[in-house]
Amino acid sequence: AYSSEGGAEKKRVQSPFEKVTIFGSGLMGSGIAQVSATYNHSVKLVDLNETALEKSQKYIMSSLKRVAKKKFPESTSDQVKFCEGVISKIQFTTKAEEAASDADLVLEAIVENVEIKRKLVATVDAVAPNSVVFATNTSSLKVGDIFANISEARRPNVGGLHFFNPVPQMKLLEVVKADTTSQETFDKMFNYGLSIGKVCVSCKDTPGFIVNRLLVPYMLEAMRMVERGDATAKDIDSSMKYGAGYPMGPFELADYVGLDTSYFISNGWYTNSELKGNDLVKPPKNLKDLVDAGRFGTKSGAGFYDYT
Template sequence: MKIEKVGVVGCGLMGHGIAQVAAQAGFEVCVVETEQSFLDKGLGRIEKSLAKMAEKAVKKGKATPEDAEKNRAAAWGRIEGSLDKQSLADCDLVVEAIVEDLDVKKTLFNELGGICKADTILASNTSSFPIARMAEASGRPERFVGLHFFNPVQLMRLVEVVRTDKTDEDVFAAARSFGEAAGKVPVACKDTPGFVVNRLLVPYMTQALEMLERGDATKEDIDAAMQFGCGYPMGPITLTDYVGLDTTLSILEGWCERFPNEPAFSIPEVLCTRVKQGKLGRKSGEGFYKWDGDKKT
């Protein structure tokens, strides 16, 4: 099937980025929020990002000022905002990018299954929940996929395209093609915990925290070892602060609950302690390190 109109539910950190790259790729976009203030904030982010990217294209010699402005205006003109889920009825693809709460997501997809046209593809941007659980809730599991983008969506080139045992092949192919059209490198994955990236990344972060907990090495040395020994842009403990300690804990708690016999999934006590103290990482100003905005102090 051909995707021409894309719906995005949620215009927050991830949703506004998904809406933007879809519009820049030539798709008509309808983004839905629950409150006008949330919608205004998300659309404001898109407008600011489009202007910044146009300015950068001119500075790098990739576009003339006239062409950059034309492209910016065209992308912005393809985006409409709404507070009514019924606006998504005629979309070819609807991507959910709301709060990471499985019950809330299942409720939404149950609604979307009754609102959207019969051939609409439904997708979740979840980073950790089982795609099959949401697919069943939608009532159309054969037309359901995971489309996991990475933050910031405008810059990160990867999208994980996740299928369940019930996903139709043409639906999966269409979702993958959408990812490519949006300028991403799509990787295919089965509906496994954490998909590809987080299945590898989160246990790596967990092992680093358990090393710290045992006193095997300091947080600074653990980070330096991976940064300079493996060429990573940042170490695992800095990364945990960057992702958010509460987010990391939530992922691990969900995995441990659903897969209690999987040895790769464990919850370091040092992580629980800091979350209880409200030390959530970069977002709160302190986690394992202290932060001033996006910079460690």
């Protein structure tokens, strides 16, 4: 029943949140901060150290410049004004407790590790206002597992907000209703998504929600095709781009998402989820070999392809 096409511009939905605190200033957290600030939220972006935050600031600025060039093709001064206006709404900080204690929405986009995420949940649980909505951007973990130890009173206020890379460009937002998520929390998360211009869909708390449940087995099967000697990676990529209209082939996409992340998702599902033992999600050997060799994809300069 819940899905939307068209986003905020058409529907003009007002966000239920004013202050958004995002944990993790990597690829995803930076993008979510950028988009939230663009749509007038007051954002705090938290990471472990200044180096990560400086990298994030540069990443956001370069992404904003791309958006600004399209928005104001005629005026360099309007481009600069736009970029500075958005970035001024983001406070970059390492002070986790302070950031969590002053938020309407807390969104975590830290590493894909359930124990590390649970530690952060405990930190936020101890200091955040009772009314805070607390969401995770996990790609593959069960939302309910991440919040398993949160205090009883907060259980209705947790859920999933799953964005796609690159966040400023990809229109979709998967809004996840976990077992304990209240309808009120779900509606708030959904309306926040609309308010930042996303097309929102409603998902259950199942492995990979909608997109990754289809996309990950597809990428893994492409890797198995290469292992069987059926086709080369390059020919498979060309086939899916020019025969099926995908913007990237499965190997370009796996490199773009990150081979470490792709392996983590596949291995996690195969060994410890309701998909346990399912050959559809079994990590292919070529994927594991590349990860073991430190070839994590675009971000490390090499994966299935070389980028240097």
